[in-house]
Amino acid sequence: MADIIASARAQGRSLLTEVESKQLLADAGIPVALAHLATSQKRAVEVAAELGYPVVLKVVSADIAHKSDVGGVAVGLGDAKAVRKAFKDMMARVAEAAPDAHIDGVAVQSMAKQGIEVIVGATTDPQFGPVMMFGLGGVFVEVLKDVAFRIIPLEPRDARQMVREIKGLPILQGVRGQPPADIEALEALILSVSEFVAAHPEVAELDLNPVFAYEDGVIAVDARIVLAEPAGVPS
């Protein structure tokens, strides 16, 4: 943990890459779809073969905040040929859309099967310090802002209430014949993120967006961590 954060800071970065963010979270026992950095087309294919198809490629660059905006995401890649082509095309698209960005490579991860999308996040409130958020993903968070907050550290009852506080709760409970989400696993995820943030004051902001919630278990498919400015260094 210290290594990843120290090296990011040494490079003057406050935004961790997806690969770094997920590694930190996985080390803390938080369920994430681990992403592996591949710096070449050849390596991307090797990693994909190790993980098993289908896979997802995402561009890795500390200079790019929104990967999909620059064509930096390719999903549903079913074989080595598809990975090779996706890698080449992505590099070309990104180079055009963000010519000044330094590209570390691509993150290769197993393609998680679609679940109910939720967001779990943390940020630092100027008055109350670290706080946590939970909500349904996609339009629910973007447009309806149907989210619940709590101040860290959370008690188990806080996680229980957060999940039940959102208006979209029936979606998690299963509507129109859809299977329900594993609400206990969501509560456990919220609590483990609370512990992670409480234990690591260097983390200023964190988004797990989306998290896929299944009938049995949950997994964070994308993750982003923003570090606090080190004390004594002006932002």
Place this chain on the structure above:
Amino acid sequence: MNVERARLHRALNPRSVAVVGDKGPQYQWLSNLSEFSGNVYSVQLDEKEIPGIVEKGIQNFSSLNDIPEDVDLVICAVPRQVTPFIVADAVKKQAGGMAMFSSGFVETGEEIGAQLQDQIVSAARAGGLPLVGPNCMGVYNRRLGVKFMQGQEKGEGGDLSVISQSGTHGISLTAGAQALGIRVTRTISIGNAAVLNEADYLEYLRDDPETPVIVMYLEGVRDGRRFAALLRDVTRVKPVVIWRGGRTTAGSRAAQSHTASLASNDAIWGALMRQAGAISADSVEEALDAAQALVRLPRSDRRNLALIAMTGGQSVAITDQFARAGFGVPELSARSYERLSEFFVTIGGSYRNPFDAASTIGRETDNLAKILDILAGDPVIEGVAVEMQARDFDKSTERLDATIEVLKTYRERTGLPVVTLLPEGGIGAANPTMAVAARFHVGRAGFAVYPSFARGAAALGRVTDYWQWRSEVEA
């Protein structure tokens, strides 16, 4: 806490008070102490002001350090530029604490104000002096008769205490509670909260055996982490009502994550209230409505009510409001219906619950007593809300008093919540001023009383939510 707890206790429960810098013709600070049980001293150098002080029978000194006994509380009302000297004197005197009415500090936004505040804060901290304020009305203590305005009562006992960032709201919460017959143990106007902050006062009131309920008016908190942790702790011991003013977006900033972009000040406060089980209020009315329910009603997390309204239209309105606030209006037992059918006037009335009862209760209270007797014996009913009638209240209180007695009997017998409602609408619409006067009469008789069904239902709802939360966290 920034200062020693015993010393703060001394300042908030003084046996001797010195007022520095009071001015005629009113000498408001000295006059506010006319009922104070301990010794009052004055410190004033202005020759023009001294004769008026002596005339009031108060000894005047030229310095705090000339006063021949210990001073527990210094009330400082000097111009801001003099305050550093008074703080230094109080530190030297080893006074219990100081309430600083003087203003003109950081709240002005001026450099000089900020500098002066820094000066008095460091001096008070260095000297261990609990400083309330500056820029505040100071402290009210009911039992001892320490007041910061004339209307504050002196007397034994207390039902709640107030902490207010605003002097005005501290006064209005205190006066509003008193008007309803609620005894305010203490009110602390915290002003700029420069030495002692919100958390210090909250912690003090948590441990104050004379404070069963805490009501706060806050615009923000200085030490959010400590306040949040403490609040979660205090609400497990006694209820806390927080009216928050000044819902600004200050503090929102450029965010790199979704979470940060959604974390508005309002969202986080709301989260804190829910997480800590504090009762949230948006106005002085809401704060007092909840306070009444906490002070006047027994602890109950149960929700099945009998609703007694005076007319058919009102029985619909009362049901809408209480249902919206999360209450059930269940059918009574067959036995209850059988007994009600023996005397209830069903032409122009109904006893199904809600009750449409004017034709039965009429001008007598005997039938109300019978209804309540039946409800008291019905295990499905866990509390009552009753629309009262202010009719003829301007001529005599007799009728209302008789109703109050009947309600008291029910309350004593069952130990269940009784909410009384004197709406300005409904049958009282023709004479709203009478309803207002009657309301204070009912309040002083010891009942939670509300001017509308909506406010009564909302207050009972908030307080029931709190007791339910308490039961859950204690489980």
